[in-house]
Amino acid sequence: MIELENVAYSYGGDDLLAGMSLQIAPGSFHFLTGPSGAGKTTLLKLCYGALRPTSGQLTIFGQDVQTLGRDDVAMARRRIGVVHQDCQFLDHLPLQENIALPLTVSGQASPEQAGNLHELMSWVGLLGKEDALPPELSGGERQRAALARALILSPDVILADEPTGNVDWEMSQRLLRLLVELNKMGKTILIATHDLMLIRAAKSQVSTRVLRIANRQLIAAGAEL
Amino acid sequence: MWFRTMLWAVLRGDKAADRVVPPSGFTVRLTLFTSAAMAFLTVFALALSLAAGRLAADWGDVLARSSTLRISAPAGQMAEQTATALKVLEQTPGVLEARALSDAEQQELLEPWFGPDLPVESLPVPRLIAITETPAGYDSAGLRLRLQAEVPGAVLDEHTRWRRPLVTAAGRLRLLGWVAILLLASVTGAMVTLAANAALSANAQVIAVLRLVGATDAYIASAFVRRFTQRTLTGGAVGTALAVAALSVMPGATETGGFLTGLRFEGWHWVLPLCVPPLAAAVGFAATDAAARRVLGDLA
Numbered sequence: 128m129i130e131l132e133n134v135a136y137s138y139g140g141d142d143l144l145a146g147m148s149l150q151i152a153p154g155s156f157h158f159l160t161g162p163s164g165a166g167k168t169t170l171l172k173l174c175y176g177a178l179r180p181t182s183g184q185l186t187i188f189g190q191d192v193q194t195l196g197r198d199d200v201a202m203a204r205r206r207i208g209v210v211h212q213d214c215q216f217l218d219h220l221p222l223q224e225n226i227a228l229p230l231t232v233s234g235q236a237s238p239e240q241a242g243n244l245h246e247l248m249s250w251v252g253l254l255g256k257e258d259a260l261p262p263e264l265s266g267g268e269r270q271r272a273a274l275a276r277a278l279i280l281s282p283d284v285i286l287a288d289e290p291t292g293n294v295d296w297e298m299s300q301r302l303l304r305l306l307v308e309l310n311k312m313g314k315t316i317l318i319a320t321h322d323l324m325l326i327r328a329a330k331s332q333v334s335t336r337v338l339r340i341a342n343r344q345l346i347a348a349g350a351e352l
Numbered sequence: 353m354w355f356r357t358m359l360w361a362v363l364r365g366d367k368a369a370d371r372v373v374p375p376s377g378f379t380v381r382l383t384l385f386t387s388a389a390m391a392f393l394t395v396f397a398l399a400l401s402l403a404a405g406r407l408a409a410d411w412g413d414v415l416a417r418s419s420t421l422r423i424s425a426p427a428g429q430m431a432e433q434t435a436t437a438l439k440v441l442e443q444t445p446g447v448l449e450a451r452a453l454s455d456a457e458q459q460e461l462l463e464p465w466f467g468p469d470l471p472v473e474s475l476p477v478p479r480l481i482a483i484t485e486t487p488a489g490y491d492s493a494g495l496r497l498r499l500q501a502e503v504p505g506a507v508l509d510e511h512t513r514w515r516r517p518l519v520t521a522a523g524r525l526r527l528l529g530w531v532a533i534l535l536l537a538s539v540t541g542a543m544v545t546l547a548a549n550a551a552l553s554a555n556a557q558v559i560a561v562l563r564l565v566g567a568t569d570a571y572i573a574s575a576f577v578r579r580f581t582q583r584t585l586t587g588g589a590v591g592t593a594l595a596v597a598a599l600s601v602m603p604g605a606t607e608t609g610g611f612l613t614g615l616r617f618e619g620w621h622w623v624l625p626l627c628v629p630p631l632a633a634a635v636g637f638a639a640t641d642a643a644a645r646r647v648l649g650d651l652a
């Protein structure tokens with residue numbers, strides 16, 4: 128689905144990431160860890176085309192990102208659900224419209240989707256918050272809303288940046304179970320997180336690969352888990 | 353391709369997409385006001401241009417028409433001087449036709465003043481020669497000199513010649529009116545561009561979110577373009593309506609009022625102001641479209 132070959136990235140100075148090679152196969156479940164500032168968010172941004180590698184080759188759905196136009200990137204994002212670390216919403220629209228936004232902008236909004244929306248909102252525990260405005264939500268509620276928004280188009284790939292950063296253990300277990308369910312349905316999942324407990328919990332439910340960014344490189348982690 | 357997409361998106365409308373951009377009060381109200389003011393001024397400039405054009409045409413017609421040569425001479429010399437004057441006029445370049453009025457015609461002219469029973473033949477009434485000029489006109493100083501030498505009793509009366517520089521001025525005024533309209537359109541474009549830029553940067557987060565969830569540039573841009581096009585159209589319509597109302601209470605052109613009272617539309621020209629709101633909308637569309645493309649092109 129997403130392939131990196133010897134990818135390097137820098138924001139202008141030294142390379143932040145260098146020589147990264149990675150294949151994210153359909154149906155796989157990856158965790159990405161590493162110290163704060165190592166470049167986890169940067170790597171995810173590369174994966175959904177918000178950044179372009181400064182060198183190396185990155186392909187998304189079999190297409191080299193360097194050849195993708197802006198509309199191609201937009202189309203690719205309809206197949207990639209992204210949960211940002213700092214979840215942003217349209218602050219003037221109620222929550223349910225925010226969660227349905229990917230449907231709206233891709234012209235797929237329809238009354239039949241209402242059932243899906245309801246189900247999804249109950250999965251992430253946001254029933255009763257349909258008409259709240261995003262600024263009125265707690266950090267954890269925003270993260271769950273962002274996850275729901277990322278899932279509404281039923282994307283092939285889900286990229287989540289610290290999706291459980293602001294929620295309690297029980298809720299993070301719940302979200303993990305949702306992601307595991309989705310993975311079992313064939314979705315490809317990549318989660319950036321510091322939360323080793325979460326990774327351990329996941330390992331007991333599904334076969335995952337854990338990657339770590341250290342020294343600008345991507346290495347397989349495992350021993351310490 | 354992009355242009356067609358945008359035009360279609362604006363014409364068709366999209367309620368859901370319109371909600372996506374927050375109702376940003378200030379820039380939008382500014383746009384509304386600017387386009388209303390500009391439309392108002394444009395309608396006046398249009399009226400000015402058309403009035404000046406009418407004036408130039410009317411006066412030009414009159415100019416082309418005529419001047420008069422009046423010959424006062426003792427009864428015995430009248431016929432001779434008239435014949436000489438006609439010969440001189442015939443030889444003068446720029447004179448299309450010169451014709452001495454008959455007694456009957458002169459009597460008709462004098463009738464309002466002296467009644468129908470005036471014996472024109474027996475009175476020392478001057479003989480009138482009607483001169484029709486070519487559009488280019490004749491050299492009046494030269495003609496005067498020649499007449500002075502050959503027909504001492506002749507007085508050349510060019511009753512409309514003084515208007516000639518005014519006709520030129522009216523032509524210039526019309527040109528100025530059109531230049532003003534062009535300037536007003538550009539200023540409207542500039543203002544809308546500024547307002548659209550402000551709106552786009554104020555909504556940076558909205559744009560980022562929309563990009564993240566897979567909105568295309570055309571979708572995002574059209575939401576903004578639609579809004580600004582609608583506002584310039586509305587503003588333009590309001591401004592035009594006010595200007596037309598103002599013009600319609602101006603008195604119509606009268607013979608004595610001359611130019612100033614003619615500052616309004618006449619006949620089918622009343623249709624022209626209807627073009628102003630769509631033109632304002634077109635300017636708003638183009639300006640916002642360009643601004644949106646520029647801003648979006650710079651984003652990830």
Ligand SMILES: Nc1ncnc2c1ncn2[C@@H]1O[C@H](COP(=O)(O)OP(=O)(O)OP(=O)(O)O)[C@@H](O)[C@H]1O
Nearest residue numbers: 138143161162163164165166167168169170212321
């Ligand atoms: N837009 C940017 N311009 C310049 N430097 C940036 C930019 N974004 C991130 N960086 C830098 O790149 C480095 C990696 O940032 P990144 O957000 O990828 O880290 P991270 O691994 O996600 O950290 P965290 O665990 O705290 O989220 C940081 O040192 C950061 O300062």
Ligand SMILES: [Mg+2]
Nearest residue numbers: 167168212288
């Ligand atoms: Mg991060």
